[in-house]
Amino acid sequence: MRALRFDRFGGPDVLEVADVPDPVAGDGFAVIAVKAASVNPSDVKNVAGAMEWTILPRVPGRDFAGVVVAGPPEWVGLEVWGTGGDIGFTLDGSHAQLLRVPVSALARKPAALSFDEASAVGVNFVVGWVGAVETAAVAKGETIAVFGVSGGVGGAVAQIARSLGARVIGVDLVAPSASTPAAAAIDEFVPFDAETPATGAEIRRLTAGRGAQVVYDAVGGVTTPAALACLAQRGRLVVISAVGTRTVEIDLVDLYHRELRVFGADSGKLDASASAARLSLMAPRFETGEFRPLPVARHFELAQSDRAYQAVAEHTAGRVVIRP
Numbered sequence: 366m367r368a369l370r371f372d373r374f375g376g377p378d379v380l381e382v383a384d385v386p387d388p389v390a391g392d393g394f395a396v397i398a399v400k401a402a403s404v405n406p407s408d409v410k411n412v413a414g415a416m417e418w419t420i421l422p423r424v425p426g427r428d429f430a431g432v433v434v435a436g437p438p439e440w441v442g443l444e445v446w447g448t449g450g451d452i453g454f455t456l457d458g459s460h461a462q463l464l465r466v467p468v469s470a471l472a473r474k475p476a477a478l479s480f481d482e483a484s485a486v487g488v489n490f491v492v493g494w495v496g497a498v499e500t501a502a503v504a505k506g507e508t509i510a511v512f513g514v515s516g517g518v519g520g521a522v523a524q525i526a527r528s529l530g531a532r533v534i535g536v537d538l539v540a541p542s543a544s545t546p547a548a549a550a551i552d553e554f555v556p557f558d559a560e561t562p563a564t565g566a567e568i569r570r571l572t573a574g575r576g577a578q579v580v581y582d583a584v585g586g587v588t589t590p591a592a593l594a595c596l597a598q599r600g601r602l603v604v605i606s607a608v609g610t611r612t613v614e615i616d617l618v619d620l621y622h623r624e625l626r627v628f629g630a631d632s633g634k635l636d637a638s639a640s641a642a643r644l645s646l647m648a649p650r651f652e653t654g655e656f657r658p659l660p661v662a663r664h665f666e667l668a669q670s671d672r673a674y675q676a677v678a679e680h681t682a683g684r685v686v687i688r689p
Contacts (some may be wrong), residue, residue, distance in 0.1 A: 366381070366384070366385060366388075366461060366462040366463045366666075367378060367382055367384060367385075367426045367461070367462050367689070368382070368383060368385045368461030368462065368463075369425060369460040369461060369670045370382075370422055370423070370424055371421070371423060372381045372423075373421070374412065374413060374414030374421075375413065376412075376413065376672040376678075377409075377412070377672075377678065378671065379412060379675045380425075380660045380674060381449060382668055382670065385424075385461075386487070388446070388457070388463050388464070389435075389581060390465070390566060391437035394436070394466065394467055394468065395433055395435060395436025395468050396434055396435040396436060396463055396465050397432065397433055397434065397445060397464045397466065398427065398431050398432050398434045398460060399429050399431040399459055399464050400430055400431045400432065400480035400484075400687045400688070401430050401431070401479075401480040401481045401483070401484035401686050401687070402426050402458075402459035402687050402689065403428045403485045403487070403686050403687075404460075404673050404674055404685045404687060405427055405428060405489075405677070406438075407427065407488065408426060408453065408458075408677070409674055409677050409678050410428060411453060412425055415588075416578075417455055418490065418633070419453075420455050420644070421490050423454070423457060423458070424453065424457035424459075424460060424658070425453045425458045425460050426460035426483065426583075426687075427449060427450075427453050427458060427460070427466055427488055428448045428459035428482055428484050428487035428488055429445075429448070429452075429487070430446040430447075430474055430484040431444070431464065431480065431483075432445070434449050434463070436471075437468055440468070440471055441469075443473060444473070444474040444476075444480075445472055445473060445474060446473075446475075446478075446483040446486065446638060447466065447470055447472055447487060447641050447643060447644065447689075448486075448487025448488050448637070448644070449466075449636050449637030449638075449641075450631075450632055450633035450640070451636040451637055451642045452464075452499070452637050458687070460667070461689055465522075469638040469641070470636075471641065471643040472645045472648070473645070475648045475649075475651040477651060477652045478651055478658070479652065480571070480575075481661045481688075482661065483623045483658075483662070484686055485512045485517075485659060485661055485684040485686060486638065486644070487644070488517070488518075488632055489518045489659065490521045490525070490643075490644070490658075491632050491635060491640050491644065492518055492521075492605055492630055492631075492632035493522040493525050494521075494525055494643050494646070495630050495632065495635070495643065496522065496603040496628075496630035497525045497526055497581060497603070498525065498529070500603055500630050501581065501601045501603050502601075503529050503578075503579050504529070504530075504531070504605045505529060505530030505531065505547075506530060506532075507532070507578040508531065508533075508554065508576075508578055508597075509522075509531045509532070509577055509578070509581060510534045510536055510577040511523050511526070511533060511534070511535050511536060511551070511580075511582050511583065512557065512581065512582040512583055512592055513536075513537055513582070513583035514535030514536060514547050514551060514554070515538075515540065515541040515542075515547060515682040515683045516537075516583060517659050517684065518583040518605045519535070519547065519581070520541065520547035520550070520641060520654075520659050521574055521659075522552045522583065523535060523546075523547045523550035524546055524547070524655070524656050525656075526550075526579075526581075527550045527551075527665045528650060528655055528656070531579075532552050533550055534551065534552065534553045534555060534571060534577065535547065535553075535554045535555070536552035536554075536555050536556075536557050536588075536591075537556070537557055539556075540554045545658075545659060546656075546657040546658070546659065552658060556593075557591065559588075559591070562591070562594055564588075564591040564594070565591055565593075569595070572580060572597070574638070575597045575598075576600060577595050577597055577600060578593055578597050578599075578600055578601065579600065579602075580592045580593075580600065580601075580602045581603045581605075582602060582603065582604045582606075583605055583606060584606060584608050585607040585608055586606070586607040586609045586610045586611065586613065587608055589604065589613040590613060590614075592604075593615065593620075593625065594650075596623065596625055598623055598624060599625070600625055600626070601625075601627075602626070602627045602628065604627065605629070605630050605632075606630040644668040645664065653663065659683060659684050660684065661683060661684045661685075661686050661687050662681055662683025663676055663681060663683070663686070664686050664688060665685070665686070666687070667687060667688070669687075670687055673686075673687050
């Protein structure tokens with residue numbers, strides 16, 4: 366098969382398309398013909414050497430959608446989707462014509478989604494679900510402020526929180542485009558201002574001075590002070606990233622007087638099987654259209670994979686998909 370490979374860390378130029386042996390099913394594994402595989406910012410970071418658990422040489426790529434071509438008879442021929450913190454890091458990934466995954470990682474693709482659309486769901490919605498539902502336990506009637514709402518994870522969190530009955534306030538440098546799912550999921554939008562406490566003050570104004578019960582910070586670092594300022598008494602902050610700086614100052618007296626709670630959520634800790642379980646929980650919402658992936662902006666053939674990675678590195682709006 367043809368696969369994207371890298372044997373050293375660096376920019377997109379270290380990637381090469383090569384002929385490699387076809388993966389083999391058996392011993393609890395199945396083989397998927399990859400129809401579409403999106404490129405995530407974490408894939409770009411992986412190639413750059415930012416993921417310390419990556420084992421080289423490696424085929425990158427976390428998210429995928431395709432058809433099972435070998436494995437248990439009851440799965441062969443079925444359309445599946447998935448992601449995982451092991452795929453593309455310790456196991457060969459989805460930026461290839463064929464992908465080998467544990468049978469326990471197989472999850473039926475929602476029929477309502479195309480292969481392209483399904484391949485753009487994985488990381489965004491899995492970490493969104495884990496952070497909002499399992500970690501912060503967002504409840505009906507609560508207010509959640511989503512930092513980075515115009516991005517993939519932020520847009521997913523907005524939809525998840527809305528489905529739970531929460532009031533959703535989106536925060537970002539620019540508002541999500543009217544055509545995106547995030548735009549329909551938020552109740553209000555607040556522009557992020559890193560220079561002044563304006564972001565926190567505006568969210569408190571919108572919540573009658575109380576603040577948000579939950580803040581999901583899909584940016585982190587430069588946004589953390591504002592995210593903390595947005596929280597209500599006993600509020601919960603979920604952080605999944607750190608942009609601009611890895612360290613921030615926290616007023617500990619303020620933290621304990623307000624009884625704030627700070628959580629980290631890391632999709633890299635969820636392997637393909639654990640991720641499949643979350644995707645299966647969300648699949649009915651994709652079937653009904655309650656959940657929608659971020660629109661696919663650009664498509665690339667496998668031979669153009671370096672361009673796909675460069676497009677993500679340059680912060681292309683929307684999702685970038687490789688069609689092996």
